[in-house]
Amino acid sequence: MERKTLAILIMALAGLVSGCIYPYDVELESKENMFVIEGDINIGSVSQFSLSYAMSLKDFSYSVSPVSTLWVEGEDGTVYHTREPERSRGPFTVDLSDAPDNCRYRLVVQNHDNDRKYLSQWSEVHLPPVVDSISYSISADKKDPRSKVMDMFLSFHSDSGEKYFRWSYLEEWEYHAPIQAFYYYERPTKSDQEINNILNHSAMEKIPSEVYGQVLKFDDQHPSTYTCWDRSESRDIMLATTEDLAENRIVNKLYETIQETSTKANFHYRTTITLSSIGRDSYQYWTNIFNNSENTGGLDAPVPSQMAGNLYCEEDPDEIVIGYITVTKALKYRAHLDFSHTYFFKYAENIYGDSPTVVMEDWYKSWKAGLRPVGIMGYAGPTEPLYGWAETKCVDCSYWKGSYKSRPSDWPDKWPDSEK
């Protein structure tokens, strides 16, 4: 009786606090003609802008950008044109390396498709903050205390009185397969069907060598499968403000959580933060986009609403234009972290098992079964090495998802001192 009552209690409370979430399919009207202008006027470097239209929720690819001419105007009368030719679809780049800080700027877009001109409000330059550190800490996962997570923190401050900030980041990392293999298997040149025919019609003791394939050492043409690199650009909107803080600095702002099974935490990790000071209005605009996209549905979540940015159409001021053009000097900050000694990373699958030795006759079969050669474990004859084989996931880092062997061009040979 007690247990039964308890079950009812738990069920009831579970219903109370967690509720249930179900898919909801509804036919929605589409509003696809809203013009979207994205990019910041980034003084002191090259700015990038892209133009698009909002699209239907059901579409999977974005419509072609309108043919436009785009430029940045300084209030001092200077016009900064795009590197791209006039009347192009973008994305556009504008070199503002020499643009002075003490000037107000705006973006002008002449959309040739609808023959309308779009302008941003004149804005002063927001000066960049200074990054103090990027750090991480490892702790139990709140949702599953048996697992661990690595939280990444960003600390920065502003000496110029800026109070609103936005940043994005690029992550790049090197990771390794569980076992370093020195050899790879090259299958016979024959097709699978031909090989199977030969195997099926041969006596077991006389399998012809033409269907053995080859085990070869990695070389420049066939680089090792031990090391991989991967990269990821942030997609979340990251904002911070010091409006209510006694000091104009943000300390240990959590911006990324890495699961223990993520290859990001396997070995070397590099992150490049692009940090900008923005204005209060821009901060509100980005907060609104964040709330509309990522903070909906809760019991007390704000009702989503479309907020106007600082762009307007000259011909029709009532036209809704999506985008907020901030005039800023972005700071790029790169940090190198070495996770190889954290003992945090865990492969997402079991990697423990036998590494059987395989004779030449069985190479092809083993390869087909998902095994890969690792190294010489002995010799079956005077000239016949006996290779140990292991599952693909143990020797091939690309199994764990990543851009196989595409080492970033500026990836350092000697890893810089890590921040912690």
Place this chain on the structure above:
Amino acid sequence: MTLALAALFALPSFGQSDTLSVRRVDTDSLVTFLREELGAKIFVVKDGKDENSYTVSAPRANFVNAAVAQMHAKGYNASFYDGAWYLSNGLELASSLPLGYFNEAPKTDEELLKYVTGETTTVEFQNKVYEIGDERSGKTGKVHVHGYVKDVSTGEPIIGVSVMNPKTSVYSITDGYGYYNLLMPVGEGKLAFDGYTYEPVELNLYVYDDGGLDVNLKEKVNTLKEVIVSAESAATHRDAKMGVENIRISTLTKVPVAFGEADVLKVVTTLPGVKTVGEASSGFNVRGGSVDQNLILFNDGTIYNPSHLFGIFSAFNTEVINDVQLYKSSIPAEFGGRISSVLDIRGREGSPNKLQGSVGLGLLTSRFHLEGPFKKGGRTTFLIGGRTTYSNWMLKMIPESSGYHNGKANFYDLNASISHHIDSKNSIHAYAYYSSDKFAFSGDTTYHYSNANASIKWRSNFSERHSLTMSAGYDEYSNRLDNTSNANEAYKYRTHIRQAFWKTNFKSVLNEKHTLTYGINSIFYIMDPGSKTPFGENSIVVHRQLDGENAVELGAYVSDSHIVTPKLSFEYGLRLSGFTAFESPRFYGMPELRLSAKYSILPNLSVKGGVNTMRQYIHLVTNTSSISPMDTWKICDRDIRPQDGWQTAAGVYWTIGDSQIDLSLEGYYKQTYNYLDYKSGAILIMNENLAEDLVRTRGQAYGAEIMLKKPHGKLNGWISYTYSRSLLKEMFYRGAETINGGNWYSAPHDKPHDLKFVGNYKFTHRYSISMNIDYSTGRPMTVPVGKFKYGGDDRLAYSERNAYRIPDYFRMDLAMMIEPSHYLKSLTHFSITFGVYNVTARKNAYSVYFNQNEYGHISGYMLSVFACPIPYININMKF
């Protein structure tokens, strides 16, 4: 269970002329002297502490009168009846038998039970003539008959009982204290007491002079236990007020609610014209009004957040509540400050007879109450009650993977009241109430809010024609948010609303056609709009405090209940309200009109109409669908103007077949001005320039409500259908940012169709079942209508505000009630309620939202708070 005729103070004459004197004698000696020397018939009941001393000197003819007057002056209640004096010290003496007892009062609990349940021979009230006033008064014309109408079993005052003189059709409706005052012609007469769920009583009177008549009514057998909402059909056909719903707390347990605890607000939402935006949401919406447009009073104190745990429970312990009245159309002039409705909740007085109480155990909550006199038979009683939840330890039992394992959800509320009856005409009541909520569904953010109220009230029927109620009190609503997600930015955010109020209300019966209600009330606001302070040693959050706001709101009102003819009556009311904000000096004032009229085509068929204008000086600023504890209350200032509203309504009321079925149809149209909506991207907390993020809107609401109610019989309940709309429109065009281009748009609570059914079936006195059905159109929502690439990902472009709706809502609940014990002499009485909430397991949408899934597609999701049937059991014990 007494029927007390008021003491008659006309003194008898003994017809002798010499002077008599007694000096420094005690009570016993004086009484002996009166009996033996003067032959007076005098009966005295005195308590043991009587140390009175008397010196009386008077002509023999008046000596008894003088002695009795002196005894009365020293604390004795004196009654003269049938040639004899009855004096008692401490106890009020009834000079006739209790109503329904006649020759012999029941002496045992079994007999009382039989009486209450009507199993004994029905008493013929008409057989006795009750004399009112002193027969020697020699009065002619009309005199006042007044008194209290109470429930025979609980002693609680009954509101809304029609007390009528059938000959003249002059009537009075009992007020919130069960009090009535009626002009009756001297001589023979009758007085009919008609309460919807009570046995009608018609008393034969002989009226000599002004006098009191308290009556205890018993509920109708087989019906009263099931009926929850009583519009008092007799009163409906007599009173010009419309849109008044009276809810009897004693029977709330019959309406199935989630987790089984009887809940005032949940029952309120089963009434036509009352809606909520979702089943786990605080507050309610009345006739298209927003949540903040309802004035919720508990013992005259204002309750700003009437809910626990996001609205899953109401913040009121039903064990300590006597009566609830909801005014959704004709709002009496004594109420002001909100433009949509008034929910007036009145607490009970402690029992004057004995110490008693109750304990209730539910799935998530427990409650208790204890009441009684401080001294048996004394004039001072107390009542305390409490309620709490044990959801905290239950949250610990939820699997860790749910993410709520470390959550906390705790609430409690406490009530206390003391009542002291100074004499038969004066009483003082003190009330205290505190409710607290604290919850944290994630480890780093904790919410806390609380209501606190304390009030004292003096009620006096200081003359036959006039009564006074004066109350003063203090209300506080505070909320707090602790955020520790980042030690360096950890903060505490707090707001407070503090208000002191004073209300004086007079009621005067001018003549049989006019009853005036008039008075003054005032509220002094001390608002703390917000403060943000660092939390913890490492926090570098700077202390920031928004400027406090103080203001005073005054209201003076007068209303007249005018009975033109028995068929035609009016209620006229005028309220002058004024508001002054001190910090940004600005005065707002406006006369408010309250007018309603009734015409009875037939005794059981009436039509009514009315117009109200209202004004509200405080706003709730929110940008969430459901009211959040962190929403901001803002009083008017130089930039934020009061909300104004007017409503006109008309209705037809038909009682069919000997009061078996009540059919009503009401329609209304209302307009509001200066309701605050928010701009897109508005910041609503800690905003020094809040007005800049808000927009003023004009609102219109209209609808029709039809209700069929069967209060009697084994099967009883009601079914209602409401069609209503509630629309808003920005008052000033702001270009492209104007909400929905300056066109009308649906208010967040605009749910056009609403069908409700509450039914009870009583198999026997022990077993009954209840069913509750609720259907409504889904509430409006704002949905994405496009997506665009921005900031590295797909973002959503939204429709016009509230242009779509969440799916329609449907829910059916079942409950069964068992009351095993009906023996009154038992020390304890148990009742068990068990049932299932959301029997059909319909996945009602609380909210709908859209997110990008792992494949990059934008998908819709529906959050359902109670997506499965929720069984519950509630055990109640009374002692």
